[in-house]
Amino acid sequence: MSATTAISIADLAAGAADADLLDASARPSRPLQVVDLDLSPAPTAADMERAVRRARDGSRLLVGRTNRPASDCPGELLTALDLTLVRATRDGLCATDADGLPATVAVTDPAAEAEFLRARAEEQPQAALVLHQILGMSGELPVAQALDLESLAYSTLLGGAGFAQWLAARGPRPAPPSATGDPVVVRREHDVLRITLNRPERRNAHSAELRDALVAAADVAVWDQTVRQVVLDGNGPCFSSGGDLDEFGTAADLATAHLIRTRAGAALRLHALGSRLTVEIHGTCVGAGVELPAFAARVLAAPDTTVRLPELAMGLIPGAGGTVGIPRRIGRWRTLYLVLDGRAVSAERALAWGLVDRIKE
Structure with missing residues (x-):
């Protein structure tokens, strides 16, 4: 699978982001996977449950993207993903963010921004993955x-x-x-x-x-x-x-x-x-x-x-x-x-x- 190819929620549920993280040289492979929340087919309830579980337990960074407002997206999945990019409304980035969920960031082009973040993670995969680990743990600590x-x-x-x-x-x-x-x-x-x-x-x-x-x-x-x-x-x-x-x-x-x-x-x-x-x-x-x-x-x-x-x-x-x-x-x-x-x-x-x-x- 190409590193630039986004996967669907059903793909995530089926384990598409669970391939070995490290290559033969112990270099991280595909440190960030993009999940397109708009891709068909629509996930079943069982798919959604598995996708949420895999997102919570996965080793890769998982960045969602959608052209829908955050209110139309499954909240449990948004929380489980590392970040979801939503399309800004006509009111602009700040207003959309203020009205949205803290698990989302409003951007003018979610697909382009997701690809930019993926490329950034590819440039410094060790730091990106360590950041993923730290942010996942530190919130539970004093x-x-x-x-x-x-x-x-x-x-x-x-x-x-x-x-x-x-x-x-x-x-x-x-x-x-x-x-x-x-x-x-x-x-x-x-x-x-x-x-x-x-x-x-x-x-x-x-x-x-x-x-x-x-x-x-x-x-x-x-x-x-x-x-x-x-x-x-x-x-x-x-x-x-x-x-x-x-x-x-x-x-x-x-x-x-x-x-x-x-x-x-x-x-x-x-x-x-x-x-x-x-x-x-x-x-x-x-x-x-x-x-x-x-x-x-x-x-x-x-x-x-x-x-x-x-x-x-x-x-x-x-x-x-x-x-x-x-x-x-x-x-x-x-x-x-x-x-x-x-x-x-x-x-x-x-x-x-x-x-x-x-x-x-």
Whole structure:
């Protein structure tokens, strides 16, 4: 069967997506299978039951596509699939998503978008499949354990062929310069603590230096309950451009990198602040620049905000808490879409999904 051929619900029920995942060289074969929910014949009740079971238990990514509205699709199957692409109505992408189910994403051409996602998974099959595994497991875990799971998977992929190829293509880079001032500015006014990322010349890239300063600032509020409100924002053209790429691949060893991410990272601290935390984002927010805000009780976005998760192209998955905080806001299906698609999402769409809570005027 061609990798580009979509299967029907009846095909899925019959096991069409269950062929061996690994080829003779242990390389993933057809990591993503497209399921056309509109293909004839219409599935029987028994077919639907088997299709749902196979979708839940399968090793491949299964992306549905349909020209029908989500309300006309079998809900149990939508939940079991990793993602379903539906055709946007005349009201546009955001309105369709806001009215639809979190297991669906509205697009103008579901068939073309499904093929784009399939090709993206083919380019980095190891990362795509690990993402599939992590999103399937982390929702059942407490946040701290889910962050541990994400980090273990991230360290695994740092040792993988996909990341090695990306790193080699990027070539050697000098270490990023140290901050000339405070990488994070902290101000307290009465019971409000404002934390501002302050490396505008690096677009507030989430370097080790900035991470440590952010953790130290957040710890003040974690331990001091007289701080009633914490506001996190960023100076410069954007809230944060994500991880500092000049530091990628520089960890002494992958086990140490895992312990640093989980025991010295910012995600768990921000989660611990709970209802006290508001994050104000603006500009191009990439990687950690959207992963960390997702842990806040309130995310306020400027109208120019866009969010993007670029890690798949690097042979990685989100590693700053993105597979934990984002699914708890928008569901595992749309989180998968953000990573597989890799392109920027507008503030309006992020609002329709629930990734941000309000767009500031």
